[in-house]
Every structure is written in C-alpha cells, then in structure tokens.
Amino acid sequence: MSGIPEPAEFRAEARDWLTGVAKERTAHRHWGRGDDSVAVFENWTEPEERAHTDLTRQWERTRYDQGWGALGWPSEYGGRELPSYYEQLYRAEEAAFEVPRRTEVFPVTQQLVAPAIRIWGTDEQKRRWLPPMLRTDELACQLFSETEAGSDLAGVRTRAVREGDGWVVRGHKVWTSGARVATWGVAVCRTAPDAPRHAGITVLLVRMDAPGVTVRPIRQMTGGASFNEVYLDDVFVPDTDRLGPVGEGWRVTLTVLAAERLDSGGLGLDNAERALDLARHLPRPLTDGEQQQAAGLYVRGLVQRLTGLRVTAALAAGREPGAEASVGKLCATATMRATTDLVQQLLGPRLAADTGEWGTFAWTEHLLGAPGYRIAGGSDEIQRNILAERVLGLPKEPKGERS
C-alpha cells in the first residue's frame, strides 16, 4: 500500500521531526544530580496537575497537528492509518527526547476511551468526540470503580434513570485519576436494576463540569492525592452522550478494560533501571547476594521489555499475539516489587530516615506507590484469573448465588 513507510524509514523520519520540535535528552542522566523523583503516582496539587496537563496537552497538539499523533487512526480523525505498532515505533524514538511525561489521563483518553468510541460510538459521536480526544482538547477519565464494585465491577450501583431526552445519574465513583482535569467521564451505570447484573448496565459520557458533578481527591498511602472520588448527584446526561446500546454497557466496559490490560507492559521499567544505576553507583562493594538480586531485577526488566517486543512483532507481522500479550501487567507489578526490594537492601537506613542525600529517601515514593499498581487496572489476582481462564482455558470458579 502506498503511504506506509518501512519501519526503519518511519523511525528515521520520526527522529528528524522530533529533532526539529523537541530537545534531545542529554546522553545519559548524570548520577547524583537533577531530579531524583521515582514517584509511581504523582503527588500534585490541583494547580500543579493543571499546569502539567496543559504542558502535555500542548505537546500532544503539536504531534497531532503535524501528523505525528493519532498514527493508527483514519485521516478523517486526523490520523495516518499506519499499522498499530507504528505508535510503539514512534514512542521508541520519542523516548530519546525531552517531552512532557504523559500522566494517566492521556493514555486513558487516547488508548482506552477513543478506541472504545470507535467501536461503540455512532457516526455523530465519532465525529464529535474522536478528533478532540485524539488531539487531547478533550480529556476523558474512567468513572468505573465504586466502593462496592472493585474487582467485581458489574456490581456498580450508580443509577441512571431515563428522563426526557436523557438520563439522570446518581451515584458515587472512586479511584478516578485525572478527574480534576478531564472534560468527560466515562461512567458505568446501572439502568435496569432488576435485570441480571451484567445485562442492566449502560455506559454514559458525563461532562465533568455538569451541574451535580463533584470531584474530591483521595489521599493515598504515599501521602499525596493522585486519584479522586466523584459524586454524581442527579447529573443530567443527554441520550446523545450514551456510548453503545442501553443494557450493553458491560460489553463496552470490557472493551476499555481489555485495552487497559494490554497497555501496561512498560510500567515500572524506568524505576527498575534507576535501581540498577543505584547498584552500580553505591559507594561500597555489593555482596554476592546483592549482586544476584540486582541481576535478578535486570532479568525481570529485560524479559518484560522483550515480551512487549514479541507482541509488537506479532502485530507487525499481522498475527494475533498469543499468551505474551496478557502477561505484561503481572510482569510489571513483579518488576516494581523487585525494585523496592533491591533499593531496600542497598539503601539500608537511608531509606527509612531522610539524610538529605540525593537519590535515597526519594525511593520511599516508589516503595509506597508500587502497591497501588497491583490493585489498579485489574488487580494481580484478577489478572491471574484472566490468564487461567482465558489463556490457559481452565474452568471458571463457581460464582456466588447472585449472578
């Protein structure tokens, strides 16, 4: 097909373009200087979050406007219709440049919500939502979890009741990242309380500035607030903002969740690499056991990266990836834990008490943040269920009496 450059050619073009619009990352981070943050979740105030979001949005708009965003999307949405793995090729190049780090609301908008809209949206919705979301003029957050609906998401209690040409939504959502900066919230609502659990669900896109929407930060165990709870108090949503058919919301939700699971392969690698740098620069010789532990972390990181590449390779060859596509998140959370264990061993008391030294106490942010990823985006236990049942084909666990 015309217009699809060879991967090598594409990467070179990307590099050229990036050189013109961004600053190349200095060859190597200088050990002992600069930012030593290894926070897994940002600890920002609202103004800080807004400022960083604006900066990132500016960069995403530059990409989009100059033909380097939305790579895999049709031209009507501002894309170039390249095979999906070109996005990964692009990112490999972008990693060598100083660009704003995309906080979660960006991949949620571009990689989770936009593809779901492409699958489930009406033509009018696609025209209205996709270009501004891909350009990040509009940002979307997930209004999924509730206090009584975590791993068992189909237990949502947030009600949407039909009224005139729309819906009135009432409920309480938790663990939403980006709720303060998002313009849309993708809400999983119960519309038929008497229907079987999975059948009575509908997905609505809620304007986050609509009357009745209240966002409150949740303070997580790191001490900061990266997530929010969102109160929906009789929020009116026009029916034109319903995504997918009434009562089919569970399938819409699964579309988003599947994309989330596949999007987590790179998590934790930056911090693992930093921990290995620490092992190299520690001002004392490592014991044999510590060296083995560090090598073990290296192997985890390498394997995680290679497994991601296998997925890319399969997609590039037009094949359906196998089991390798589903193990990414469990690899990532294990890497994060091994990172904590290594820095604990290497830093000793300097992890427990702040001596003011660069790159020491800062690791408490990783230590306290990492457990969050084992719970968020499908807990480790849910990931194992998915692997066991969908990849290995083992029989389902008998469900409780409500089903």
Added chain:
Amino acid sequence: MMRLDVDPALLLETEEQRQLRAVLRDVLTAACGPERVREQAASPRGFDRVLWDRLGGEIGVHGLAVPEEYGGAGYTFAELAVALEETGRVLCPAPLLPTVVLAGEALLASGDRRACERWLPGIASGARTATVAGVLHPARVAAERGPGGWLLRGEADFVPDGAGAELLLVAARAPDGTRLFACVPDAATCRRTARRVLDPTRRQAHLRFTGAAAEPVGEPGQVPATAAAVLDAGRAALAAEHVGGSAHALDATLDHVSHRTQFGRAIGSFQAIKHRLADLLVAIEGARSAASYASACLALRRSELPVAASAAAVACTHAYRLATTEYVQLHGGIGFTWEHPAHLYVRRARGDEALFGTGDDQALRLAGLLGLAGRGG
C-alpha cells in the same frame, strides 16, 4: 542500558521455523514418547541411534547451525534452538547438546579451518557424536609432544556423554599454554567411567587419559575465548531446551487439573491451582522471550551475547525449576510415582543446573558483566 536495540521480528518465529517445529513435534511424539525415552536412556548407548540418524539425516537437525562449507545447512542457531526446544520438550536422550552445540561451537570458535573441515562434516551429518572435556568444569589434563604426536594424560570429570562420545575436544595444559585438542578415544589410553547420574537422559562420565593421541585445535592461549563461546552457546541451547521442557510441564499439568475431580469439581477450577498456573505461564513466557533473544544474539554473533545468554539462563532456569516443581505437586500422588514422567523432568531441570551453573551462579556472572557491583570493591 536497558534500551534494546533489537529488531522485534527476530523474536518471532519464521514460517520455516514453524514448519521445522511441526515436523519435529510429529517425529518426536511418535519416536520419543515417555516410555520410549526410558527405554532409550536405559539402552547400552543411552539413546536411539535410528532416531539420531533420522534427526541428523532426513530432517537435518545436526547441521542446521553448521556453515555449508563444513557440510552443514548454513542456517543459524535460531533454527537449531527450535529443534532443541522440541527435543527438550520430550527429554530426547540423544546427545545433541554435547555434539552439535558444545563440540560444534568449540570447533567453530577455535577458528581452526583444518580442524573444522576434518570434524564438522561428521557432526553435521550425524555420523559422529562428540563432546567437550575440561571446558565446563576444571580438569587436570596435560598434553605433551611424543615422538608420534601429542599425547594427553590426566583426568576430566562430569563430561557430558563422556563414555559414549566418539570425539572428545579436550582443553589441556601444553608446554606453550592451555590448548584445545581433538581426541578420538580408545580404551587402551582413555579410560571412561560412566557416572551414576541424577538425570538418566543426559549421561556423564569420568575420563582418565593415559597417553591418548590427540591433535591440537586452534592456537595456544585461545582456550579462554573458546570456552567462553562454548559456554554461551550452551547457555542459549539449554535455555531453548528449558522452554520446551517447561511448556510440556505446563501442558501436562493443565490437562491433569482439568480432568481430575475432587470436592465435586475439576481441581483446575480452584483459584489456589489457577493462580499458580497463571504464575507459571508468566514465568514461561518470560523464559521464552529471554531464550529467543539469546538465540537471536548467538545467530547474529552479536556482542550482547554474553549478557543475553546469562539472562536467558537465569530466566529459563527459574522457569524450569518452577515448572517441574508444579508438575509434581499439582499432579498429587500420581506425580510422585516412579511410573509418572514428572520426575524425569525434575531430574533434567536440576541436573542441567550442574552443567553451566545454577540460576544463582548465572545471576552473579550477569551482575559482573553489567557492572552491578557497587564501588570501592
């Protein structure tokens, strides 16, 4: 450092490799099932020569990674790795690892054209079995120049297939430094004692040389580099075998837990079982990634090979340990019986760790290669 400059396509099976795998899977299922493996391992030579000839001749496994100029097919180690994964899957007792990988790589790495011309065609065709001595484990072998040529004296232990191999490549101390020697052993000057082994599908022997005639291979002083190349090839090969063995353990266990009923349910429906198998799948997919990368590095003779091979050894040793442990445990009592093949895999996994080093040994070596050692040491 962790940025990988690797073409993702190298980690993907080619169509040719897929076909080779399918052919081997069929042949080995028929000729190397669990009962046949036991028979072959218990036979005088320890493997089935008919199957060996078929693998070497009809399918051409032995010559896959041997250059055409030495009678091989001129493919790469990546193709050989596919074959090793399949032979590892069934625990085929044929001495492919010592012959094709260890001895084959020793000859190639020596750069000695004459020795390659002399010995590699026989290895590539399957006509000759071979192994290395004094390379994997320290040995005390000396070489002296006699009136009729070089003679070897001394001992080497833990030599893979040492009692049966028809060609020995021996690292021996010569007056001008340690050198590699090719020796066709005969009973009068090389006493070969088979050891009792943990893994009956992979024999080992103690060798005592008492003036065995040998020819030098390569130049003096080359042995450390040759040995390093042999060990890295061995690690990459074993990694492929381990992926195959681990995948078998997972498949067999899945089959068992899907059919075995207790408390009125298939035991595979219990989360206690499911989560362990999910973890095993994660370990095996990781091992597969690491093994493919090591194979690709060896096939392309990339400078990352030592790191890739050691990393693969760490990942694959871990996966195989876990896979064989779960293989026994999740089969319950039947998995602990002599008749069940699970213990053969336990024996292989643990026996192999004594070849090139345990997972911990490999991790320590890897840390050294990567400079993960702190400062002021």
